[in-house]
Amino acid sequence: DGGITQSPKYLFRKEGQNVTLSCEQNLNHDAMYWYRQDPGQGLRLIYYSQIVNDFQKGDIAEGYSVSREKKESFPLTVTSAQKNPTAFYLCASSKGLAVSYEQYFGPGTRLTVT
Amino acid sequence: GNSVTQMEGPVTLSEEAFLTINCTYTATGYPSLFWYVQYPGEGLQLLLKATKADDKGSNKGFEATYRKETTSFHLEKGSVQVSDSAVYFCALSEGYNTDKLIFGTGTRLQVFP
Numbered sequence: 001d002g003g004i005t006q007s008p009k010y011l012f013r014k015e016g017q018n019v020t021l022s023c024e025q026n027l028n029h030d031a032m033y034w035y036r037q038d039p040g041q042g043l044r045l046i047y048y049s050q051i052v053n054d055f056q057k058g059d060i061a062e063g064y065s066v067s068r069e070k071k072e073s074f075p076l077t078v079t080s081a082q083k084n085p086t087a088f089y090l091c092a093s094s095k096g097l098a099v100s101y102e103q104y105f106g107p108g109t110r111l112t113v114t
Numbered sequence: 115g116n117s118v119t120q121m122e123g124p125v126t127l128s129e130e131a132f133l134t135i136n137c138t139y140t141a142t143g144y145p146s147l148f149w150y151v152q153y154p155g156e157g158l159q160l161l162l163k164a165t166k167a168d169d170k171g172s173n174k175g176f177e178a179t180y181r182k183e184t185t186s187f188h189l190e191k192g193s194v195q196v197s198d199s200a201v202y203f204c205a206l207s208e209g210y211n212t213d214k215l216i217f218g219t220g221t222r223l224q225v226f227p
Contacts, residue, residue, distance in 0.1 A: 040219065045215075
């Protein structure tokens, strides 16, 4: 089955530690995205990548980093510089640069930092 | 800048009631419009979309019409079921050469038997 895999589903970390969230897709999509979801708010774009070895900052990139070394993978690192990292993180992918291409979402990772 | 505004929830309905969730947008150019649904503990799934004015998107009994004159894309369903309980997000794309989406804050729907 084609789709997007995010692991783990729940992640707990101590404050001051970096943590990397995994996102893998086997849809052969060029574009991938990371969003953050907080209670009562919509999704906010952290980073996106339209092609391998290239990525751009979204609206709330501070305190996060990404890499896109392979088409299938787009890991997100939440660094200790992120002031409020506890949130639900969603990864998505789409075919590429076209306005009507839908985004496919993974199941999400809930990160709790204490 | 571009933005999406949704009615606040939760929306609480009895089974078989009529559903409307309002969505209005602000955008330059000619965005595409989407409704996504998020079931508890899951990611988002595309429910329906419309890519130009007067288009009607429909899926699973849900419908929404792209109204450029009122900048709206309201979601409707004639008869809701308990299984429709979820959070619904309205979203727009920013235009050509991008797949970036701007989401509304989401509207929680609770349907009781």
